Amino acid sequence: MAAETREAKNKSHIRKPWDGNIRDVVSLLVFCQGGEGEKLQLLVWEDQGIVTLPRKEITAQDTIQERETGGSPSGTALGTATAPSPLLIWPRDVSYELVAISLAAEVLKMNPSHVNSPQLVQLTRIYVPSLRRHFHHSVFAIEVSSKQFEKAQGLEGRVRLTLSELKKVPESKLERRNIVTVAEHVSSQLKGKCCDIGASLKEIGPHQIWHQVDSQHMTPDDQLLRSPGYREQDIELLYEEYVRRSYPHATVCFRDMKPFLTDLGWKDKEADIFRAMDGQKTGELGPREFILGLTAMDPMTSHGKGPAEIRCRYIFKYYDKNEDGQLGVTELKELVKDIAELQGLDVTPKSLEERTKKALETFDIEEDSKLSLNNFLVCVGNLRFRGTSLLLRANMSIIPHLVHKYGPSSTQKVRSPFRSPASPGLDRKKFRKGSLTDNERDQTANIQCSIPLSDGAFQSQDSGSYTLAHHTVKVRRSGQITDIHLLLDMERAGEVCDTGFDVDEMIPCDSNGEMQSSSMIAPEVPQLRHRFFDRYQSVEAFNLRSLPNEMITALRFFEHEKSGKPSLNWGEVDMMKLGQYIISMCAAIKDVFENEPRLLWLSTPCYILGDIHGNYRDLVCFEKALWRVGPHLTPANFLFLGDYVDRGDYGIEVVSYLFAQKLQATGKFFLLRGNHEVRDIQKMFTFHQECIRKFGERLGVNVWNAVNEVFDCMPVAAIVDKKIFCIHGGIPKLDGHVKDLERIPCPLPNPESESNLAWQMMWNDPVAAEDLNDDVSEQLMSNNGFAFNEKRQTAYVFNQAAFNAFLQRNNLTHVVRAHEVKQAGFEIQQSGRLMTVFSSSHYCGGSNEAACILVHNYRMRIIRIDTS
Template identity: 35%
Template sequence: MTILSENNKEKLKILRENPPFDQCHCMQLFRLQSPRTSKFVTRLTYFIELSKSDKFVCCQDNKFIKWISINQLLNNNYVTNLWGPELIQFCRQSTKKPIVQQIEEFSLERAYFFLPRDTPRNLEESILQSAHLTEKDVERLYTDFVEHCFPSTYQTFESFRCYMSKHGFDRQDCRLKSLFNAFNVQNNGFLSFHELLLGLATIEPDTVHGEWRARFIFRYYNNNGTGNLDLNEFKKMIIDMNQAISLSLESIDLKVKECLNEIGTKIVNGKTVITSDDFVQAIGSHRFRGTSSLCRSSKSLFEKISRAIAAKALKKSDTFHNIESIVDQFKGICLKCKEKQYHLASHSVKVDSNGYIIHSQTEQFTINYNGLKSYEMSAINYSKEFQFNMESSAPNLIIKLIREFHSNKGTTRKPKGLLQNDQELLWKLITALCNDMDLLLDNEDKCVRISSPCFVIGDIHGNLDDLLTMEQVLWKRIPCVGANFLFLGDYVDRGQWSIECCLYLMAFKILCPNKVTLLRGNHEVRSLQTFYTYKNECLKKYGQIYGEKIWESTNKIFDKLPISATIDNDIFCSHGGIPKNATTINEINQIDRKLIDPEKESSIAWEILWSDPCHNQQFLEICNFFGIDHKDTNGYLNNIKRGTAYQFNEFAATKFLHNNGLTHMIRAHEVPQSGYQFHFNGKCLTIFSCSHYCGNQNHCACVLIDQKILRIIRLDTYNNNDDNMK
């Protein structure tokens, strides 16, 4: 009645007095097991027959109701943007008298139905085994499927198209309709979980090519739905098989004829066609070759989906819905309420004499996972797949390559580039990094919460020597780092190795997602990079095509970086300073996650990236010079030295900190000679982590926050002046 009244209280009152129903009862009680909690979610479906009433007029669309003709549902079996098939199924049931009441359930046990055994019992189990899928892989896909489809438990084509677009496909990709047909083994117009699972396993790059894949390929090209391939459909298959070779129309027709002779044809309804059984038999007997490359993704789509699920479930990315989770969010901040619960790590590591991890192995002892929360379980799987995958994990490989490259990187006058002679490999690694970063950043607030102990590091500006010096001193044992690490932005421009610094930090973030936070600096903006050096560095090292790709891909990650952080709920950290147009952290978190042009899209973000502290005496002098009453400024003046944003004095800083229950702030953005500088009687600290900046003799420093103490650490990087290096 609430829906029928269009959420109008007066209409609802009238409908309650005279309900416009001839009958109303439950058609279905459906229980769906939630993978994250193992609890059940219940869906109730009601059948309501409306009676004629002067108080209510049916069949009028509004923002609450979309009326659909039952004839359209029953005759066409298609409704634009329909999310699941249940509406059609229920309409078919409602035409029968009496209406059957149903009780159904879908549990995790059903999801595991085709889980491969040591000796597969059928083709379905064989294809999952061939794709090297585990019970955990199936559970994670089931989680993604349930969350995407709810309240439906199937995927219509519209739902399937939305799902695949989340994992790399273009919504308008013409192949999606063919893929849907191939996935849909039952040929009923909607996908079950098992059809999605088997379909994804089938298009994996390394899945064995056998009968199951042959039938899958047949369904993919059989767009007319007859169950037989006509000559046009078969011709399309031949063209796809030979797409690497530029064949003329005559050559294609000749190839089609040859293949038809190899497979064999039949006449059905006056048309020459290929049957499914003949097609499969020809492939199995090797009479028809070349189909193995068809219907495969270029890289593991299943792995990409698994990464997305793992990233969502990481503790830092978790959305908290209950008291237990909220308490857990602040573990380690309040010592009195900190729970002393320990879990065995899934890996042991071997460290060389220089402190680097050179080998890792999964421990063989039995670990009781029953007490672990969902994000803790996901973190274990994440470590198996990425953090300790020393051989083929893209972030591990990038860091290894950068370390090797460092000794032969050239000088500031003649800089070399990482993998400059193998640009295709570099592009593949960068693409993998950017994909993982994109998933992680989708779940980070604009103001990130961090707990101590924490190292805070200022501007890097393409200074690879200083960055690797910090690695030597602070975090050699990636990903087994103890403290948290917060980088305050400005990773690119000015220095000659901005690309390498950027890739290193992205890899560091991916390997230690809960330990590393990367903030955006004012140089992580396209307009500034075009004016300074980062874009030119990309083009000069890697040419117009790859250089442009690298520059744009890394900037898409910069667009999503958070712009501030708090440590222990006490210290505000940002690249530049505090915003004039926001008084609370909550306002900062309301900023859009993606900012392509922060100057135009968010004044708050722009001020955080660009503003500077101004000592009171200097602040008064500027006010006097411009004839401004300092009492009218609220602590902010136009930033004349930057030409944008503001300068803020101690009054403004104190007010912002007080409004948010904070005590101190740490920022970067300026170049103190010693690498650090205090403002406002120690309330504000500037830190800079790039020595010899633009040829100067400034030092490199960072901050360690531990045990309620802010400790300055100055790094000896005197010999890191590249102008003196051969």
Template identity: 30%
Template sequence: MHGAMHSTKDKKESTATNHHTIYRLKPLDQLTNLNNNNNNNNCDNKHDNNESTTTSSSSIIPYDCYVFVIYCPLHEKLAITRQTDRQIVWLPFTRTISIIDNDYRFTDQAINGVLTILSDNNAERLKLLCKTLPFQQCHCMQIFRIQSPQTSKFAIRLTYFVELSRSTANDNNKFICCQDSEHIKWIAICELLNNNYIPNLWGPELIQFCRQSRKKPIAQQIRELSLEKAYFFLPRDTARNLEESILKSAHLTDKDVERLYQDFIEHCFPSTYQTFESFRCYMSKYGFDRNDCRLNSLFNAFNFQNNGFLSFHELLLGLATIEPDTVHGEWRVRFIFRYYNNNGTGNLDMNEFQRMIIDLNQGLSLSIESINLKIRESLHEIGTKLVNNKCVITCDDFVQAIGSHRFRGTSSLCRSSKSLFELLSRTVSAKALKKSDRFFNMDAIIDQFKGICFNCKTKQYFLANHSIKLNRNGLIVQSKMLEQQQLFSINQQQMKPYELAALNYSKEIQFNFESSVSNLLITLIRQFNPDKGTNRKPKGLLENDPELLWKLVNVLCNDMERLLDHEDKCVRIQSPCYVIGDIHGNLDDLLQMEQVLWKRLPCMGSNFLFLGDYVDRGQWSIECCLYLMSFKILCPNKVTLLRGNHEVRSLQTYYTYKNECLRKYGKIYGEYIWESTNKVFDKLPISATIDASIFCSHGGIPKTAQTLNEINQIKRKLVDPEKESISAWEILWSDPCHNQQFVEMCNFFGIDHQETNGYLSNMKRGTAYQFNEFAATRFLHKNGLRRMIRAHEVPQMGYQFHFNGKCLTIFSCSHYCGNQNHCALILIDQQILRIIRLDTYDNNDSKS
């Protein structure tokens, strides 16, 4: 932790010299008020007999913050948040400063946060405390990362232990310790640790950090709560344990887990657990009465670790257990046992068992004698033991009796009347529509937005600058500027710069068929195709005038480079989208795709994603390359070109692309053209996501970069990716490997497959890795994704599924190297992935 180990003396000097920066730090929500907003209706404000009024934490996306364990050694007291009608009890905390000076470090911020809290955010007292710090150490105890599924980014919660100086104040210039203020109060540590119940405690960290701080020296912890960990018990085809089996029987999907995880962290923040107070506020959002005494029993049942607070997985498994349709197995039986075992002894006494029998016969008018008779009969079937001179039922006997059907009827116990996960799904939908958290009436939502999607309500529409004319084949044959006086008047002086640029782009690039280089090249390639020759005797575009082609290529590549300078290494794309695999110089297939998918270029409705490998192997690599670049320039926001492993100079020299350029255009111009196109390849992105759900790349996933953010950190220009970026090289070259084959290869090489993290050296390629389902699933879950699409391999049908459909290979070059493989591509639209195979049988003629 940079800056965490500086001495207190250094901090005094730093704070004294930079005291003006303190005023930029404001207490977070007035230090304690987690709920002080206008949207505070997660639960009703009701008074309990012996408790203060509390409300639940409103949904907050986690953000970077500091948490303080402020300890007074003189009075053995600890600072906690002050309890008022709208507040709960926790540790004081502040938000981090968004802009940090170069000499302003993490611990400097922490010191400023402490001073702000101790001064009660009073400017005069703050100045006095800056002169002489009232504490002798400020030590980082814990670094906790919390991932938000909304953004996939991590928020950092830094916890600092602050020990006040032991000196007492005799004048007004010194700090007086343990003085309650508007926002904090002081509590004796002995009272905090010995008292089993603290009213309105929001999270257990208050007690945990207190205990940790009493152990000297104080160790620093680094922990994390991520979406990947939330998926830990996500069921597979065959459940591995009771936890997975209960989630599977409840029919929970990864989206259910993700929604609950998001709801959990937003409710608990800045804590990462639920105390009973937090739990009952949470359950009140879903129809439970927060004052229902049964919530205490439900909390005990959820808390299978029996530590007094709930983790995310305990909440997930608990909610799955009480679902209306969850299978009644061993997990539910043990859950029911904990529900009725309120004394926490691990054994049911007779009073607890009587309560269970009464609940089993709820609705029946039974006399006391009848109830006692049923209890005696049930005890006989289950069996009892004598513990501390008391007759009790053990958990194992209870489970065995129900499993052998000696004791029946418990399946109806501990079930909610409606699915809480359905309510949660509706809540998330309501939030997306900016509705209240308690708005569950989906029919009203549908009626309100019927006939128009929500996103369209906020969009603005602009009239295009051109009208177009189509011939009978659907191709654009004429473009005409709209007559301004008939439709609207354009005042260029009043137009914004980007609007004027769009107008010029449309006029000069997209619809200028006579002088736009990109339009001209596409037209020339269409005209060239019928007379391009055969595989044995291929011809080249403008091969009789290489100087003219070079001039066109030079302009085209310069435009492409400027365009790519503004693209990320991982591009975000929205559906509908066509995904197209390897092209490999197959001009026939490429132009057939044009006729089927985008012949009204540049007037298109869908996006197009090409997965790389445009050159090598085929005889018309240069023509395919120039066509795709022109396509990109004409439709920069509709077309995305990814880099493949063949868009690298060393491979092109070994295979055919460089020789093709030299053969068609001579040594000088051929070298110029080859080098210019490769400068464009150097800047191509290497991956993309579609609808923030599908990961796309040429080869696969990287071993050395596990997040999309790491991929985006790869530098834009990679002349030699093998040497300049290992992660990029892995993305270009890696292959999926089915689990059985993966295990067999590990056994062959004497490697324990469980220690590989799902990656094995790629023997068939001689570089990068093969990855199995475990590695793919972990990468997808870590980035909030669901599937991946890649190219790089040649399936006979043009496509191939891996890992039960989680990964899909697509190949869009038929008759590859003389084979009889098909050409295929993917259409992604309305959450459906549709495989499209092109009939390219006649295209085989050009191969002969």
């Protein structure tokens, strides 16, 4: 075989976005009927040890018109010829039989006029949504004489095999098992002495996987597909990735699947993942197995009820290395070890043996026994065995990964003369602004749409009397503060005049803002102490030697690349000293949060930011865009809605930065508590392990505890300009007034058991349209618009009726929340009165953007930050 052909063959496994190069394909099975014994002999193609059938891609030259004008087909057995776009080729104009004859002539090195008429034995129709048309893979069978067969088998790349020999070829050496299926079909028809072999038809499309069904008729597979929030267009993205990996075949094999699994973070584990997805143990995946398997591994897929059972079946198969349907002690030990590592626990041999022994007791089996699938499912389902929710998770959300790689699935990208086939159950609803009834709006609560922002009806808080600050601040062009000077000193030096300051009231400071003496403070004069404290806080904010500013300086070093040290790296910094510094800062900031109300009342202008999740790089982007010279010199408040840690690599740096800014600008930087500011959640995810990894076992735990003691004291809600209610999760199920939130205890180490109100505001969600079913609807009707949150497996979801009642009862106009990742960094719901904001881009390896909201001048303006 020519080197060019082999190279083209190798490159065919590298799938690319549809660019007009996908074409119809014809494959050929050449056979000869033998004498006694073996009835069928086959001529197949072998390239680099892989057995396949010769095939050819259809070009515009292979049309009926070309045949009628006497044109001859061109191309090679493996389809290396170039061709125009497939949209120029209409299937009804293609003579597939002529292409098969041309292919047979090339394989057998014969004149096309001497080739017998081929018979179609299999036709596969594969629909590509983004191109809005079907593509066809036709398999023809052609019988040749024994003389022709003997002559052809001596040519390069051609291999003679009997049917029994073909069946014995290992799966890893077969391009697809369909070769055996086709050969068996031909053999069975010949045994019946049929003149016409007959053909089978396969049709593949996304409509075979996704169906619009109500909750009562949902299968477990339907529930799994909807668990991570997938919609029809997301299934199309997954399906087209399957076609990229499989075309022109009806299945995808491990060779084509391996690069994709590696991209998702399964390096060196691809074979085990593929085996877990291969439920039929055929060595190949159909579109349904492909999509369901990937969905089960998506980090956003729920681990509760139906989806949890399906995920557990995949997990069981993943660890069942010998495929005997049971987990031996060695296999169970590996499962236990992986859970411990993901939880950041000790995995020394001794501790691992103890955990394995405890697991055996949990499953009630002896060390010489094996764990059955049913026993595994029962123990996990009854919560007797915990930690499986962390297993079998890709390193990134799959849909954002595909969007980032190929762009969104869109049937608008390519205009095709072929109409999309009618797919059962895929009727699209059209929503027109102003055309929905109140009931319909409830049913479509989570549908994102583009609508103008409301001006609102804000009433700003009354401002107090203005006073002159006692110092000036010198700032570099980069925004870094370099020096401060007291105005009184400048007045004495004659640089300014008549500041109005009383010399006796001033506290002398050095050039760094350090107070030289505090002996003049009179404890018995409260007004003087209060006046001094205000001025001290103002000057201390710019003191470069203060605790928060030293932390900011250290973080600047961490952020930048310096003399061989990469960016976002501590280099040779003494991590033990840094850890102790963070613990000291936590002790200081804890007092600040303890003295704040549980419900904050803020004025505008105010920037509101959502989840950060350890994304220090994006936090710095927000700083440079919004408060480049620091919060004290920026005329706005800053409100963060929680989830500062977990899932990102720099959770400790994020909280250190935010705590430092809060310390030096207590009246301008405000931090609410999110659902990840809870110890049990952090142990399930990454922050607990991150602290230990950066500071060691003992100091890491101390740092983690110090940070969480601060989290325990954080406020849980805020109201901006008396009209905009801000929380991390969602509105609570509250019959009274929002002022009742002031009774939430502080500190709050266990919010789930100590304050149901706080727990709800950290976990609640607006109900999604696809999650509505009879059970949920009944709960919403009987519980004033609230129902159990199945997705989170805790707290509630709420509908528009509950949302409207909450706003009206508390004289509010809008709600701003975080808690859910959004592709654009934000989402607008509930007729423009509910906004979700997410401030960490590329979340879990995805392609989402980061955004924030500016509330100012009776407007709520969404700002999307370029974090590239």
